[in-house]
Amino acid sequence: MTSSIMAPPLLDVRDLRTEFTRGKRKVLAVDGVSFSLGVGEVLGVVGESGSGKSVTMLSLMGLERPTGGSVRFDGEELLDLDEAGMRRIRGNRIGMIFQDPMKSLNPVLTVGRQLMEPLRVHRQLDRRAARKRAVELLAMVGIPGAALRVDDYPHQFSGGMRQRVMIAMALSCEPAVLIADEPTTALDVTVQAQILELIGSMQRELGMAVIIVSHDLGVVAGMADRICVMYGGRVVESGRVEDVYALPSHPYTRGLLGSIPRVEVERGSRLEAIPGSPPDLTRLPSGCAFRDRCRFATGTCALEAPPLVDVPGGGGGHSAACVLDVTPEAWRARTTTAEVA
Amino acid sequence: MARTARRQKPVAPPPVQAAGDLVTIDGLEVAFPITGGLLNREVGRVHAVAGVSLSIRAGEILGLVGESGCGKTTLGRALLRLYEPTGGRVVFDSVDLTTLRPEELRRTRRHMQMVFQDPFSSLSPRMTVGNIIAEPMRAHGGADGPDMRARVLELLDLVGLTAEQAERYPHEFSGGQRQRIGIARALALNPRFVVFDEAVSALDVSIQAQILNLMLELRRDLDLTYLFISHDLSVVRHIADRVAVMYLGRVVELAPADVLFARAAHPYTRALLSAVPEADPLVEKQRRRTVLQGDVPNPSDPPSGCPFHTRCPHARESCAQAVQELVEIDDGHFVACHRWDEIDTDADLRVPAYSGGVE
Numbered sequence: 298m299t300s301s302i303m304a305p306p307l308l309d310v311r312d313l314r315t316e317f318t319r320g321k322r323k324v325l326a327v328d329g330v331s332f333s334l335g336v337g338e339v340l341g342v343v344g345e346s347g348s349g350k351s352v353t354m355l356s357l358m359g360l361e362r363p364t365g366g367s368v369r370f371d372g373e374e375l376l377d378l379d380e381a382g383m384r385r386i387r388g389n390r391i392g393m394i395f396q397d398p399m400k401s402l403n404p405v406l407t408v409g410r411q412l413m414e415p416l417r418v419h420r421q422l423d424r425r426a427a428r429k430r431a432v433e434l435l436a437m438v439g440i441p442g443a444a445l446r447v448d449d450y451p452h453q454f455s456g457g458m459r460q461r462v463m464i465a466m467a468l469s470c471e472p473a474v475l476i477a478d479e480p481t482t483a484l485d486v487t488v489q490a491q492i493l494e495l496i497g498s499m500q501r502e503l504g505m506a507v508i509i510v511s512h513d514l515g516v517v518a519g520m521a522d523r524i525c526v527m528y529g530g531r532v533v534e535s536g537r538v539e540d541v542y543a544l545p546s547h548p549y550t551r552g553l554l555g556s557i558p559r560v561e562v563e564r565g566s567r568l569e570a571i572p573g574s575p576p577d578l579t580r581l582p583s584g585c586a587f588r589d590r591c592r593f594a595t596g597t598c599a600l601e602a603p604p605l606v607d608v609p610g611g612g613g614g615h616s617a618a619c620v621l622d623v624t625p626e627a628w629r630a631r632t633t634t635a636e637v638a
Numbered sequence: 639m640a641r642t643a644r645r646q647k648p649v650a651p652p653p654v655q656a657a658g659d660l661v662t663i664d665g666l667e668v669a670f671p672i673t674g675g676l677l678n679r680e681v682g683r684v685h686a687v688a689g690v691s692l693s694i695r696a697g698e699i700l701g702l703v704g705e706s707g708c709g710k711t712t713l714g715r716a717l718l719r720l721y722e723p724t725g726g727r728v729v730f731d732s733v734d735l736t737t738l739r740p741e742e743l744r745r746t747r748r749h750m751q752m753v754f755q756d757p758f759s760s761l762s763p764r765m766t767v768g769n770i771i772a773e774p775m776r777a778h779g780g781a782d783g784p785d786m787r788a789r790v791l792e793l794l795d796l797v798g799l800t801a802e803q804a805e806r807y808p809h810e811f812s813g814g815q816r817q818r819i820g821i822a823r824a825l826a827l828n829p830r831f832v833v834f835d836e837a838v839s840a841l842d843v844s845i846q847a848q849i850l851n852l853m854l855e856l857r858r859d860l861d862l863t864y865l866f867i868s869h870d871l872s873v874v875r876h877i878a879d880r881v882a883v884m885y886l887g888r889v890v891e892l893a894p895a896d897v898l899f900a901r902a903a904h905p906y907t908r909a910l911l912s913a914v915p916e917a918d919p920l921v922e923k924q925r926r927r928t929v930l931q932g933d934v935p936n937p938s939d940p941p942s943g944c945p946f947h948t949r950c951p952h953a954r955e956s957c958a959q960a961v962q963e964l965v966e967i968d969d970g971h972f973v974a975c976h977r978w979d980e981i982d983t984d985a986d987l988r989v990p991a992y993s994g995g996v997e
Contacts, residue, residue, distance in 0.1 A: 345842035441932075455933045485705035485869065487930045490913035494929055512843065515872070515915030519922035538919045556847035557917050558876030564895060565854055565877065570847035574812035 305372075306333035307506055308357075308474055313366035315356045322579045326352040327363070328530035328602070334474065334506050341521030341538060342510045343553075345575045349530035350510050354476050358393060359383040371473065389419040392467030396479040398459040402451040408435070408462050409447035412469055419470045434465040438495060457488035464495060471503055478510040493520060514557055518542060523614070526550045529576040529586025532605060536615030546608045546615070546623035549587045585619070593621055593631065655729055660831060660863050661694040661717065667725030668709075668716045672938055684938040686712040688887035689726070691964075694831070699857065699864040701878030701895065703871055703910070707937055709887040710867050714833045717865065718750050719743060730831070748778050751824035753817075755836035760820060761808040767819055768804030774826045793822040797852060814845035821852065825860070833865045838873060850877055871914045875899050880970070883907045886937055886945035889964060893971040903973045905981065906946045944976060952981045
């Protein structure tokens with residue numbers, strides 16, 4: 298699970314930008330996102346609606362056209378590849394699962410056919426070998442009676458089982474990276490536990506790196522080694538998951554953690570919440586996108602979006618994008634004054 | 639047809655409610671027909687609610703939790719008779735709702751309101767917010783003219799919206815604001831009881847916190863009683879005074895919230911609680927989960943005996959024989975399990991026979 302610090306990262310995303318045009322408006326959905334992922338590492342990406350987390354993932358897979366930046370995967374620049382080049386990577390070296398497996402599975406083909414396709418294309422297996430491997434994959438992700446179910450259609454599976462089929466497809470070519478975008482959001486909590494455990498055990502078994510995108514801070518807490526918190530198309534805080542949860546430094550991360558009813562919060566007490574609404578990417582405020590919801594915003598926040606800088610005294614690689622003094626001492630002082638006032 | 643067949647007791651006894659109870663649910667059943675074949679004949683029935691007895695005390699928030707298909711939404715709607723119960727009774731403030739005629743029901747219903755998950759689909763896109771909020775008052779012949787206008791402004795203020803927003807349309811509002819509109823409308827007739835059905839489930843975390851705060855404030859200020867239906871156990875733990883857990887149409891455990899989250903006795907509740915991810919990496923990384931095997935059985939063909947026995951790590955053959963009703967194992971703590979006093983409740987977190995650790 299721990300990535301070697303010296304080796305170059307497996308996936309290195311630098312200053313990624315993705316811009317859309319909506320009518321006459323320009324929408325900067327991804328605005329200079331940078332992160333890296335080591336071999337076998339699990340990165341959690343969290344944020345609310347409009348944070349740009351899903352568009353970031355689609356952009357680095359070439360499913361959205363980025364307008365700038367760099368995505369280096371295993372030494373190769375993905376943004377320079379043409380569609381054929383991307384197809385060689387996608388579904389082969391980088392697997393993907395989404396929230397709604399029904400949208401990603403073809404309803405008129407058996408799951409076996411859909412599992413065999415990447416194996417035949419990327420691994421050049423013949424029909425027999427591909428079918429045999431498809432059954433193995435279904436068994437591996439815990440589908441009972443895999444040899445029979447391989448000929449079933451997607452609608453014949455329950456929600457949890459469909460997500461297992463998706464995972465089997467994503468893992469069929471033993472990718473180096475699995476991108477899981479809200480993989481359990483549509484599932485019941487006991488089924489979610491099954492799927493998260495499956496992803497975790499596959500990650501350890503195959504030594505795969507995983508990016509798990511979620512709005513659920515609980516899901517990420519259990520899975521990730523490191524975390525990126527996104528807001529308004531930018532990463533506003535990142536670091537080891539223990540550091541970020543123990544010492545949240547960006548006001549947004551603090552608000553997010555204060556919004557969830559955690560065990561230690563007194564029952565029926567006021568949750569901290571964050572005023573206002575999640576950002577509308579078509580009309581982000583100038584400067585820091587969070588400033589119109591931030592209790593601590595000052596005039597300088599409107600001038601420019603602050604870059605990620607190391608949190609003084611934070612663990613290694615813990616950084617936040619805020620003009621405030623974000624040290625734990627400064628936060629302690631600030632919250633005490635707020636209570637007095 | 640089942641309504642008459644099912645009324646076995648010739649004369650219903652006069653409604654009795656324990657002191658302090660606002661809503662009493664007694665043996666409630668809701669069955670939906672399954673039709674099929676060429677003639678669309680009834681080929682079976684799904685017992686979405688299969689004999690639930692519960693009471694909701696005046697002023698409390700009762701949390702109702704369970705996974706999809708457990709019947710929690712059906713139960714919530716049957717309380718307001720939005721679905722017709724096929725058996726049992728619902729008593730609201732000493733009035734048996736199940737026997738009321740339409741006009742009487744309409745009058746009683748103004749005291750009972752419902753707030754749904756998706757505020758947009760429950761708000762008319764062509765009406766201004768002011769009209770949406772005023773509509774229940776028009777329908778029930780409440781205030782009109784300047785009084786109604788004043789009441790709308792009062793309601794907007796109550797839920798944290800401004801007077802100017804009365805002239806705007808639902809699409810101009812964010813999800814959280816729409817849910818505030820839904821709540822204002824539900825409160826228009828000064829109800830005593832509100833059913834919230836997954837009312838914060840679709841909202842972003844920071845907005846969910848705002849709405850939970852609002853619900854708690856309104857309960858305190860207006861002396862309301864809530865049934866809070868949700869699949870999200872962290873939210874229920876925060877807001878509810880007591881919690882009922884449903885599985886396949888039945889309540890399997892009922893307890894004060896603190897007791898349920900500290901000492902759940904039913905194996906299903908325990909599995910459910912152990913599946914909830916906590917936003918704390920230190921807790922998460924050392925905990926062992928009871929991961930249930932398989933899926934929830936098809937409600938149209940539920941297992942015999944205890945409905946949970948097919949997935950229960952503690953099930954014995956005898957569990958498939960008979961349904962266990964709720965029994966009180968401690969003050970106000972009810973459990974429907976044949977083996978609750980035999981199973982070592984620490985064992986399912988210790989023994990890895992069926993549990994997989996998330997390391």
